[in-house]
Amino acid sequence: MFRTSGPRALRLSGMTALALAASVALATPASAHIEVEAAGASALAENVTLDFNAETESDKAGITKLEVILPEGIAPTDVTYEDGPKGWKFAVTDRGYTVGGPAVAVGKDAAYAVTVRQLPDAESLAFKTLQTYSDDRVDRWIELGEAAEGGHGNSAPVLKLAPAEPGAKPVAPSPTAEPTTAAPSTPAASEPSSTPDSETADAADEEEDSNTVLIVAIVVIAVALASGGLWWFKRRGTSTP
Numbered sequence: 425m426f427r428t429s430g431p432r433a434l435r436l437s438g439m440t441a442l443a444l445a446a447s448v449a450l451a452t453p454a455s456a457h458i459e460v461e462a463a464g465a466s467a468l469a470e471n472v473t474l475d476f477n478a479e480t481e482s483d484k485a486g487i488t489k490l491e492v493i494l495p496e497g498i499a500p501t502d503v504t505y506e507d508g509p510k511g512w513k514f515a516v517t518d519r520g521y522t523v524g525g526p527a528v529a530v531g532k533d534a535a536y537a538v539t540v541r542q543l544p545d546a547e548s549l550a551f552k553t554l555q556t557y558s559d560d561r562v563d564r565w566i567e568l569g570e571a572a573e574g575g576h577g578n579s580a581p582v583l584k585l586a587p588a589e590p591g592a593k594p595v596a597p598s599p600t601a602e603p604t605t606a607a608p609s610t611p612a613a614s615e616p617s618s619t620p621d622s623e624t625a626d627a628a629d630e631e632e633d634s635n636t637v638l639i640v641a642i643v644v645i646a647v648a649l650a651s652g653g654l655w656w657f658k659r660r661g662t663s664t665p
Contacts, residue, residue, distance in 0.1 A: 457481060458490075458553050458565045460581040467545045467585050468592035473506060474583065478534040478555055485559035487534040489524030491517070493552040493566070497544025501598045508536030527558040542595050545588060552580045 457479045462472050478490055494500060503521055505514030512525035521538070528534050543549070552566040567578045 457563070458551075458555065458581040460551055460583045462583060465543065465583055465585050466592075467543060467547075467588035468594060469585075469589070470542045470595065471539060472543055473537055473539045474551075475537045476535065476551075476553075476581070478553070480528075480531055480533055481555075481563055482557050482559070482561060483531060485557040485561060486527030486530050486532065487555060488527045488558050489522055489556040490534065490536070491522045491554040491556070492520045494520040495544070495546075495549040495551065497546060498540055498549070499598055502541035504539050504541075506537040506539055509534055512536065514538075524556070541598060543585060545594070547585055549583045549585065550580045551583070 459477045459479075460474055462474045465472055465474075476490070478487060480487060494503070500516040500518070500521055503516075505521075505523065508514075508523050509525065509528050512523050515522050523536050523538075550568055552568075555563040555565065557563075563578075565578055565580050568580055
């Protein structure tokens with residue numbers, strides 16, 4: 425039987441160990457570089473505060489903005505801003521929200537918190553995030569499922585939810601916009617006669633027509649009187665010896 429011993433055997437065993445370690449490392453999914461946590465996160469839980477931490481991936485620029493694409497079941501109007509880096513502000517978008525402002529220090533992470541009115545009835549929630557730096561670099565933490573497990577390091581932050589508490593029910597959806605205080609719209613152009621402005625205009629037209637008729641009548645009477653007076657003078661002149 426062929427046997428390997430001595431230094432050669434040690435070298436082979438060392439190489440085998442390195443190959444095994446490398447294969448294990450490659451098989452392990454890369455963890456998300458944006459993390460989300462929430463105390464008491466369960467399906468249908470109300471007024472839950474989510475804490476996000478965006479790790480920096482740049483040694484040249486600071487983080488300036490984080491754009492979050494909300495998972496299905498959470499409306500942008502159901503999210504309120506709690507805290508974040510100094511000078512950062514919160515803004516709602518058509519698919520989620522953004523938090524951003526002055527760049528954080530180079531090499532520093534960006535942490536912030538938001539409160540969700542109610543979590544949806546789900547087992548987990550993925551918050552796809554676009555992370556922007558002061559040099560316009562953008563890291564896209566948006567991968568889910570097999571793409572996230574491929575080891576590319578771009579997986580979206582995921583929040584695991586516990587089962588819903590007994591008796592938990594979905595609350596009424598939030599309004600999509602603030603109630604408007606604008607005055608009611610005016611009736612269509614096909615109904616002008618029912619509006620006060622049109623009635624005033626009609627009255628003005630009638631008054632103008634009446635004035636015109638009166639002026640014409642006065643002129644006619646004046647002409648008639650003048651004609652009668654001229655006829656009378658001519659007749660008197662002819663009858664005088």
